[in-house]
Amino acid sequence: MQIAVIGAAECTGGEAEAAEMAGYLLAGNHAVLLSGGRGGVMEASCRGAREAGGITVGILPGREEGNPHLDVVIKSGLGIARNAVLVSSAGAVIAIGGGHGTLSEIGMALKLNIPVFTVDSWDIKGVFPCATPEEAVLMAVRAARLSP
Numbered sequence: 001m002q003i004a005v006i007g008a009a010e011c012t013g014g015e016a017e018a019a020e021m022a023g024y025l026l027a028g029n030h031a032v033l034l035s036g037g038r039g040g041v042m043e044a045s046c047r048g049a050r051e052a053g054g055i056t057v058g059i060l061p062g063r064e065e066g067n068p069h070l071d072v073v074i075k076s077g078l079g080i081a082r083n084a085v086l087v088s089s090a091g092a093v094i095a096i097g098g099g100h101g102t103l104s105e106i107g108m109a110l111k112l113n114i115p116v117f118t119v120d121s122w123d124i125k126g127v128f129p130c131a132t133p134e135e136a137v138l139m140a141v142r143a144a145r146l147s148p
Helices: 013-028 040-051 079-088 100-111 133-146
Strands: 002-006 032-035 056-060 072-075 092-096 116-119
Touching: 002 013, 002 040, 002 079, 002 100, 002 133, 013 032, 013 040, 013 092, 013 133, 032 040, 040 056, 056 079, 079 100, 092 100, 092 133, 100 116, 116 133
Parallel strands: 002 032, 002 092, 032 056, 056 072, 092 116
Antiparallel strands: none
C-alpha cells in the first residue's frame, strides 16, 4: 500500500507537526510513504515515517539529493511533471497545507479518481476535509486498501 503525503516545501510549525504525525501513523499502518522528497511537509512526513520504522520514497522534480529521511530517491528530472508520477503511484493522497503546487497534485489525483484527504489544505469539490492527521490517515489507509 502506497500513500502520498503532499504539501509545500516551506510550511508552518503546525503543518510540520501534522505531517510528521501523518508519516508516523502511515508507517504504523505498513504503508509506504510517497512524497515529493523535498523540505517542509514532505520532509516532516518522511521524518515521522522513518521514526516509526516505515519506508519513504521521494520523487524529486530534478537531480537534487532530497531530504535526509528518504529511503528511496527517484531523481525524475521531470520538473513539476513529477507531480503526476507522484499521485498516480498512490492509492490515496493526504494533503497538508500547501500552495498551488499542492493544488495541482490534488487536481491530478481527483482526475485519476484517487481519493484525497486534506488537513488545513485546499477545500475544493471532491476532497475529504479532515480535522486531524489521525483522521486523514485512517481514511486514507481505508481507501488505499480498497484501491486496485
